[in-house]
Amino acid sequence: xxxxxxxxxxxxxxxxxxxxxxxxxxxxxxxGAGKSILVDALALLMGGKASADVxxxxxxxxxxxxxxxxxxxxxxxxxxxxxxxxxxxxxLRREILANGKGRVFVNNQPATVAVLRLLAPELALVHxxxxxxxxxxxxxxxILLDRFAGLDTTNVAEAHAVWREAAQKLDDLERxxxxxxxxxxxxxxxxxxxxxxxxxxGEDTEIENxxxxxxxxxxxxxxxxxxxxxxxDGANSTEATLRSAQRxxxxxxxxxxxxxxxxxxxxxxxxxxxxxxDTLRDYAQNINASPDRLAEIEERLVTLDRLKRKYGGSIAxxxxxxxxxxxxxxxxxxxxxxLKQLRADLAKARxxxxxxxQALSAARAAAATKLARLAxxxxxxxxxxxxxxxxxxxxxxxxxxxxxxxDEVEYRIATNAGEPLxxxxxxASGGEMSRVMLALKVSVEEGTGRPAGKSSAKxxxxxxxxxxxxxxxxGGRAAEAVGQKLKALSRVQQVLCVTHLPQIxxxxxxxxxxxxxxxxxxTKTQIRLLDDRARIEEVARMLSGxxxxxxxxxxxxxxxxxxx
Numbered sequence: 001x002x003x004x005x006x007x008x009x010x011x012x013x014x015x016x017x018x019x020x021x022x023x024x025x026x027x028x029x030x031x032g033a034g035k036s037i038l039v040d041a042l043a044l045l046m047g048g049k050a051s052a053d054v055x056x057x058x059x060x061x062x063x064x065x066x067x068x069x070x071x072x073x074x075x076x077x078x079x080x081x082x083x084x085x086x087x088x089x090x091x092l093r094r095e096i097l098a099n100g101k102g103r104v105f106v107n108n109q110p111a112t113v114a115v116l117r118l119l120a121p122e123l124a125l126v127h128x129x130x131x132x133x134x135x136x137x138x139x140x141x142x143i144l145l146d147r148f149a150g151l152d153t154t155n156v157a158e159a160h161a162v163w164r165e166a167a168q169k170l171d172d173l174e175r176x177x178x179x180x181x182x183x184x185x186x187x188x189x190x191x192x193x194x195x196x197x198x199x200x201x202g203e204d205t206e207i208e209n210x211x212x213x214x215x216x217x218x219x220x221x222x223x224x225x226x227x228x229x230x231x232x233d234g235a236n237s238t239e240a241t242l243r244s245a246q247r248x249x250x251x252x253x254x255x256x257x258x259x260x261x262x263x264x265x266x267x268x269x270x271x272x273x274x275x276x277x278d279t280l281r282d283y284a285q286n287i288n289a290s291p292d293r294l295a296e297i298e299e300r301l302v303t304l305d306r307l308k309r310k311y312g313g314s315i316a317x318x319x320x321x322x323x324x325x326x327x328x329x330x331x332x333x334x335x336x337x338x339l340k341q342l343r344a345d346l347a348k349a350r351x352x353x354x355x356x357x358q359a360l361s362a363a364r365a366a367a368a369t370k371l372a373r374l375a376x377x378x379x380x381x382x383x384x385x386x387x388x389x390x391x392x393x394x395x396x397x398x399x400x401x402x403x404x405x406x407d408e409v410e411y412r413i414a415t416n417a418g419e420p421l422x423x424x425x426x427x428a429s430g431g432e433m434s435r436v437m438l439a440l441k442v443s444v445e446e447g448t449g450r451p452a453g454k455s456s457a458k459x460x461x462x463x464x465x466x467x468x469x470x471x472x473x474x475g476g477r478a479a480e481a482v483g484q485k486l487k488a489l490s491r492v493q494q495v496l497c498v499t500h501l502p503q504i505x506x507x508x509x510x511x512x513x514x515x516x517x518x519x520x521x522x523t524k525t526q527i528r529l530l531d532d533r534a535r536i537e538e539v540a541r542m543l544s545g546x547x548x549x550x551x552x553x554x555x556x557x558x559x560x561x562x563x564x
Contacts, residue, residue, distance in 0.1 A: 001494045002042075002124060002464040003067040003089065009059035011037045012516070013525045023509030024490035027498045027527075028538060033514040034525035035498040039468040042066065042496075043126045045092045047117030052100040065093035068464070074122040081115050083107060090123070092116065124464040127434045136424065136437070142364075142409035145390060148444040149367030156356045157403040163349040170342040173335065184332055187325045194311065194322035197303060201316045204304045207297050214294040217287050224284035232277035239277065242270045353401065357394075360405045365392045368409070371443060378439035378485065379413075383478030384432065387414045389421050411440075434470040435482070441465060442485045445492050465489065466496045471504055479503035483563065502542035506559040511535045535560060 002020050007013045012034050027035045041064040044050060055062045068074075068090045075085045086107045093105040094116075104111045106119075121140075146153065213220060232239045246266040253259040304315065311321040331338060368390035376388035393408045400406055412421040415432060427433050467486075471479055483504040489495055490509065499505055511530045516523055530538055539556035540548045 001069045002496065003069060005038065005042060006063075006065045007038065007041045008063040009056035010041055010062040010064055011054050011056065012523055013037060013041075014056060014522070016525060016527045018512055018527045019529070020494070020496065021510045022490075022494055024486055024507055025494070025496045025510045025512065026505050026508035027496070027512045027514055028500070028505050028542060029514035030516070031500075033516050035514045036468050037525070038514070038527070039126065039466055039496075039498060042124065042466060044096075045094055045116060046120035046124055046126055047113050048126075050094070050096045050100075050102050050113075052096065052098055054096055055098045060098050062096045063093065065091065067091050068123045071122055074119055077115070077118050077122065078106065081111070081118070083109050083111060083115070090119070092119075122463070124466060126466040127437050127468060127470075138408060138410055141390075141411050141424075142404065142407065144440060144444055145364060145367060145371060145392075145409050148371050149363060151360065151363055151367070153360065153404050156353070156360050156405050159349070159353040159356045160401060160403045163346070163353045163401070166342065166346040166349040170339070170346050173339060173342060180332070184329070187329050187332075190311070191322060191325045191329060194307065194318060194325070197307060199304075199307070199315050199319050199322075201319060204301065204308075204315055207300060211294065211297045211301065213287070214290070214297065221284050221287050224280045224287075228277055228280040228284065231273050231280070239270060239273050242266055242273065246270065350398075354396075357401070357405045357407075361392065361394045361407050364405075364407055364409065368392045371440075374443040375440050378443050379436055381478070381481045382435045382439060382485070383475075383481075384415065384435060385417065387421060388412070432472075434467045434472075437465075438467060438470060438482065438485055438489070441493075442489050445489060464494045464496065468498045469500065470497060471499050471501045475501065476503075483507040487563070500542070502539045502556065502559060505539050505542060506556070506563040508535070511538065513538055 001022060004020070005018045007016050009015075016038075018038070027038065029035050040048075040054075044054075044064055045066050070085065070088050070090050074090055078085050078090070083106050091105075091107050093108075094102060095104075096102045104113055104116060106115055125136075145151075229237065231237060246263060249259055249262050249266060253263050307318045308314065311318045372388050372390040375390075376386065379386050379388060389412045391410050391412060393410070395406050395408055400408075411424050413424060413427065413436065414421045415427065424433070424436065427436070470486075471482060479501045480503045482501075483506065486495055486497055486504065487507045497504070505511065513528045513530055513534070514525060515528070516525055518524070528534075536553055536556045537548060539559060540552040543555055544552035
């Protein structure tokens with residue numbers, strides 16, 4: 001539901017706020033007061049095209065904003081586009097600069113017009129005098145028919161996803177034979193090159209260390225033996241010095257017990273020196289300064305470096321690459337068997353989709369006849385004389401298959417006797433289009449109350465419906481019929497409507513007066529929610545014109561009472 005609409009420096013509006021409620025919200029006022037401008041402002045927030053012409057003269061920017069109650073589907077759209085939900089409300093704001101540029105904010109976070117257009121179907125459907133029928137294209141016509149029939153497209157969507165996946169797998173495997181052979185040759189070479197290297201994970205680190213030792217064998221031997229001499233084998237070795245010191249400390253300990261621990265410490269130090277000396281001697285004796293081994297290691301490192309440059313940054317990555325290539329080759333070798341299985345899977349998926357799509361198409365065709373008959377009656381109750389038809393055309397070529405089925409749904413109408421039925425987008429009058437949309441909405445809401453069998457869909461979240469000057473070219477009983485239909489529709493969906501007719505205004509749950517006033521040499525548009533007394537005054541004005549009479553007030557009071 002639309003909770004609030006604001007406009008600042010928008011066309012003739014300097015600053016206006018309207019707080020809407022559930023049910024039927026009607027906007028009335030003198031011609032040129034700015035009623036349709038508010039509808040256009042809301043259309044802008046639904047992703048409509050912006051123009052610098054809407055910026056109020058003398059201002060640097062126009063700002064329009066609104067607050068909607070949040071819906072799960074709208075929150076999901078926000079999440080998909082990286083916008084945080086704020087709880088129970090969705091706040092939309094759009095700024096249009098005098099130079100034609102603009103900015104969009106959703107929940108006070110920067111967004112794009114594309115996000116507004118994604119949100120629009122979940123929040124409001126605007127039928128403005130200035131709009132095109134792009135918001136009620138064949139996709140929307142199909143959705144409306146499905147809602148009328150209570151149809152659920154889940155099974156078709158799931159079958160479509162399975163079919164698409166099977167078709168993609170088969171297509172990937174059936175790539176051009178030349179490409180396949182080229183890839184097989186390359187994979188076979190890569191596998192042979194990697195397997196012939198007989199790689200061991202981490203071996204490059206180990207042989208790099210061995211290379212450093214071999215390349216510096218003489219220096220390493222000299223260092224090891226030098227340390228061995230100093231620690232153990234030399235005339236003044238550390239071991240000999242420690243042994244002498246230990247004997248002296250043992251002599252001290254015989255007379256003073258506090259040196260007993262020192263004797264143990266020196267014994268431990270000698271043991272450490274002995275162990276390290278043995279290690280140094282054995283290490284030096286095992287150094288093999290073999291030029292052949294060094295050359296072998298250097299050749300191995302060149303091989304490993306080449307493989308890492310080609311297939312991965314480490315030996316482990318090269319091994320993993322080789323395993324992946326081997327798997328691909330196995331798949332190719334089993335290609336005929338895999339192709340056979342994939343073709344069987346695709347045939348099964350194709351048949352399953354066709355079964356669900358055909359059932360859905362039959363249900364749509366049956367519902368289309370009922371909707372056309374009901375909608376035609378509803379339209380003709382609104383001072384029109386039309387023939388109306390809903391066509392469901394199956395497009396069974398696979399290129400036309402979609403998650404919603406293979407049907408093309410189109411609403412067709414003839415507004416004058418003797419004329420052929422034509423698509424809705426060829427209706428010239430905006431007022432006629434608004435009345436057609438009203439009749440369709442009422443027809444659908446009446447239809448959704450019926451049980452729809454196993455294919456029954458969950459009732460969708462009600463949206464805000466906006467009709468601008470739906471009463472063009474009608475009056476009397478037809479106007480009252482429009483009011484009654486708006487009232488009926490507003491019981492399940494919030495409705496905003498701009499009207500000039502008192503017969504329609506009398507049905508309002510909330511009645512807003514749009515009026516112009518002059519202040520400091522500038523014309524300003526204001527929005528005012530009318531109380532019961534003011535409503536009677538406004539309806540009386542709409543009945544009698546500029547001079548409100550006692551008779552018109554009495555008539556207005558009776559009309560409002562009767563509408564309740």
